[in-house]
Amino acid sequence: MQWGQIKTLFIICFLILDIFLLQQFLKTMDSRSPSGDITEVKEDELLEGNVEGLDKLPEEQVKDSYITVKARNFTAEDVETLKSMSEQEVFRLSGGNLLYSEFKDPVPIDPDSSNADKELALSEHVLSGGEYVYWGQDEVSGALIFFQTNNSKPIYYSQSSFIVAFTNEDNEITSYLQSALDEVERSEPKSIITAKTAVNSLFKASVLPMDPEIAETPTIGYYSFVDLDEGQQVFAPSWHFAINESLHYVVMGYEGQFSQHDNPTFVRNTIRKAQDGMRDAKLSDEKTEELRNVYQRLLESTRVSDEE
DSSP: OOHHHHHHHHHHHHHHHHHHHHHHHHHHHHHHSOOHHHHHHHHHHHHHHHOBOGGGSOOSOOEEOOEEEEEOOOOHHHHHHHHHHSSEEEEEEGGGTEEEEEEEEEEEOOTTSOHHHHHHHHHTTSTTGGGEEEEEEOTTTOOEEEEEEETTEEBTTOTTSEEEEEEOTTSEEEEEEEOOEEEEEEOOOEEOOOHHHHHHHHHHTTOSOSSOBBOSOOEEEEEOSOOOSSSEEEEEEEEEEEETTTEEEEEETTTOOEEEEOHHHHHHHHHHHHHHHGGGSOOOHHHHHHHHHHHHHHHHHTTOTTOO
16 A cells, blocks of 8 residues: 555544544533533522522412403592492592592501401492402501402502502591502413512512512512503513512513512502692692692601602
8 A cells, every 4th residue: 555545544534533532522511511400400509598488489380361451430420439338528530540538437447457357448438349459558658558459369569450548547547549440351371480480580680688588478460560541551460579578579470570669659659640630630729729738748648748
């Protein structure tokens, strides 16, 4: 065999060997790189090491639907119905999308009673009271917050579906604001992210406070980033997390977007909604001035009287 042929043969053999060794190297590197499972394990370890109360998370996979709703318009007949339920002076604000009512005789409510008892006490004096669930108390003003429900699930922090009941020093309801939504359409149910995935999205976004603890079992309700007084709007199934008791996070169940809320800010926004709603209320100048003073006092009770 000529030397030129031998040299060519050696080159081919070494080329084949190089290709084999390259394949082996790539396989080794691939085995050392973290797989999806390993990454998930590390995320779980980080979450467990930094967030307390993970044992409260439900584990089941849940299906739910988008809901399309529109603001309920309260009528003059609704006002008469309320007056027949108890002695109260009722005002239709925001073109009829918001009610403000003052009781002649304050309604007693036990602050230590169960949520169901609070709901029952209020339901005897408001429209569609059975649609609302007790959410909590504004620790600043003492106002009681009730959220409207859809399919027995709360609609979270919407300025279009709430009752905020204002109380006096004797734990009696003296007045309240109310808005409501009516369902127009419901989509086909789809699987939403798990509660663990939802809280992990909050953790990875670094929005949780120091030493976060899940205060109660997360619940599923509905949420929208945009509140509309007119037309239709869509609410998505969403997880609610109470963190360290006073902070509230809502994580949308399909894409994982989230928002943070607190009860005092929500109450302040309802009062501002009532202030704005007086423009369409067709009230006398005297009554307008009276309500303006009422809402200002309510704002002062939430310690925001110096805000613009």
